Amino acid sequence: MSRAMKIRLPAxxxxxxxxxxxxxYSVDRAEVRDDVKAYFDGYFQQIIEGLDLQPKGSNP
Known part of the structure; x- marks a missing residue:
């Protein structure tokens, strides 16, 4: 079995x-920047998990 790879994605x-x-999203306009960042935090990992491509037994 291969080992997990950690791949940093560019900003x-x-x-x-x-x-x-x-x-x-029912937020104050002044909070939009932080809300967008929070919305997408972990998004790419969720996609990997949704495709069932994460290392088995890992806890990202």
Whole structure:
């Protein structure tokens, strides 16, 4: 069995309409930046787990 690999993904920049985000997620417009960051935190790992490609027995 192969060992797990840790792969750092480069920083990603997303562009959102802060008014639409605030409305859609019921947050204050001043909190949009932090809310977007929190929303996507761990997102890529969730995709890997959804594809069942994480190392077995790992706890990322």
């Amino acid at each position: 990603q920049t997303v562009e959102v309409d802060p008014d639409l985000w605030a409305l859609a």
